[in-house]
Amino acid sequence: MTEVLLSIDGLTKAYPGVVANDDVSFDIKRGEVHALLGENGAGKSTLVKMIYGLVKPDKGTMALNGARYAPAEPRAARATGVAMVFQHFSLFDALNVAENIALGMENPPSPRDLAPRIREVSEAYGLPLDPFRTVGDLSAGERQRVEIIRCLLQDPKLLIMDEPTSVLTPQEVEILFQTLRKLSAEGTAILYISHKLEEIRTLCDEATILRLGKKVGECVPREVSAAQMAEMMVGSALKPPKRREGDAGVVALEIENLSLASPSEFGTALKDVSLTVRRGEVLGIGGVAGNGQDELLGALSGELKSAAGAVTFGGAEIGNMGPKMRRKIGLLTAPEERLGHAAAPDMSLTENALLTGAEREGLTARGFLKWGTTKDFAERIIAAFDVRTPSAGTAARALSGGNLQKFVIGREVLQRPEVLVVNQPTWGVDASAAAAIRQALLDLAAGGAAIIVISQDLDELMEISDTFAALNEGRLTPVRPAAGLTIEEIGLMMGGASDMEVAHVDA
């Protein structure tokens, strides 16, 4: 069981202006769980796209079972036993589970035969799934099951998984890992892409580390520490965020028994939400996406208005104030969606700086825009948060996710908020940028601001929060001190009585 399944030799792929992969070589053995580690932009995605036949390498060769392997398209890859579960799910919301699975297969059986096959395989691997449900109605965990089952039905020899756990609860992650271990025991090799180091240490047998397109090392994850792997990824030691000690101050913001319908058809209504956050405190709010995070952010930013008394800010009732008034008094927000919500994609960074900074930075006068001051403000953000951009005149869309995220967080932080609410502050951001953002939030709290961090990244919340609560179907759990919470307790807070029970898996 130790022979080489896929051998990659000297793969190189260049795009105009950037070398995505530079002479990358490694082997994946049969039945091995092989991790591919690296920061955003390290070339992980390009590499797996070459293995899956979506991208053609400029140079280098691959061999599968000793035979030359050069898939011209994903169909060819699938035909030779290489399957892939995508980071952003490649599913069709309006179609049902069976139709989605049929689309990913080369020679699907007739719908009548496919449905029982789906039931059979999904139960065998502990991932129960109803073939006739519409995919748009499924939870993130269930949607991922659809992708996995789609791969499993084709008896893959190599299963590629691109950041599979980013959308799952801890319980769902546990189910997934059991499935992957069972697969690996049956001889299926798994190429596992992630930047969650602890996960890799529990699951993977081998790891290959990429930095800026080059392979910079390999290791056995169980034998090294997470910090060592992080160092290899980043190329230098990562400083964990430093936190100040001190007692929380007076109450800065309070929500009392807030119930609010969601503005969107598929949203989650807030149900009787209460919370308090003090000056100098970081309140972390966990929960799986779609449990009311967007609505909570909207209720705090003023996009969703409520009864005046439901939200109080420094003692003043502000529930019925709009976003502009709230900004003026010092309640700032940075929403999750970078392009389209936090920033206008086709406008320049200067223009985007004006959009939220006009009130507190005094960027307008008698209805006219003060471009000079605005440009200075944008340049201050760029300098303070190390935003890599050609100039402040560059369109927001042209920035990488991590750089734009640094910009939209920096824009709010530099406006000296009294209360700052951020949703998914480091989503899709690489480790060093994420560390910088977290440090900025902690520094802001140390300066006396109250911070609410809504996030699905539990490690992040545990790292920076003083207090913790979780959203589940629009309800917020009571706020508890973050220190001393175990992962099981957090999981229970997030899931309540979750229906994603660990199904029985035969070893």
Add this chain to the structure above:
Amino acid sequence: MDLSAINPALLLASLMVAATPILLAAIGELVTEKSGVLNLGVEGMMITGAICGFAATIETGSPAIGFVAAAVGGALLSLLFAFLTQFALANQVASGLALTLFGLGLSSLLGQDYVGLKPPSTPQLDIPILSDLPVLGQILFRHDMMVYFALALVAAVWAALKFTRVGLILRAVGESHDAAHALGYKVVRIRVLAIMFGGACAGLGGAYISLIRVPQWTEGMTAGAGWIALALVVFASWKPWRVLLGAYLFGGVTVLQLNLQAAGLAIPVEYLSMSPYLITILVLVIMSSDRSKAPASLGRIFHASQ
């Protein structure tokens, strides 16, 4: 006013004829939109089909060849739209509007020598027993082939979308072109074929007007039928059988209001003329209040990045 002048059997029979052009164009546009492409050039493709079919019929004397020429003409014109939107990545709304204007101009140019001519008539179907049935025969079984072809096409499109792999792939591309691309489907190729199918159907619809419904050639003779077909697809919630219902409803009210005009109903003619549009849209709006939605990628530009 003399309502007894209206013969119900004749009314129902002419309903099917009045509805066929819109039905053909709409079922083609439905397939195009199911693939995620919004082609607003239906009117232009219909009128181009009308003149291509008319000219070919005059030159060859065969309506059958005329209809084939109309389908080819409509499909060729739609290729222009396909090139603009799928390869040059132009905006679909603007390209579609331009296609309509271009089609109207092109057809006037092509049709200069054909004004005032009369095409050979298209043979009516004559089925020994069925056509001789008392009332039913007149309503259902004495039409030309195209009426039945349009009906068969609706059934075929419905079955293909629901039961075949080709239909599933087409819907998938319209639902999420990124996901379809990631799975290795040729998004652009599938869309170009769907656009051409829509063009061919619109061409047939146009030719039906110039060869059977009217039958002669005048500039701008489609008179907005393409727009009605477009609206029909939306209000029918992208469902083939509802397109059929909407088209027959529109045809029915059109024929009825003409009859009422002839019978001298004491309502201003303008109100009667607008009634088919109002009633069709009203009925379909009420019906489309369920949760069925447009293909999620409709009108979005697809660019395969890396």
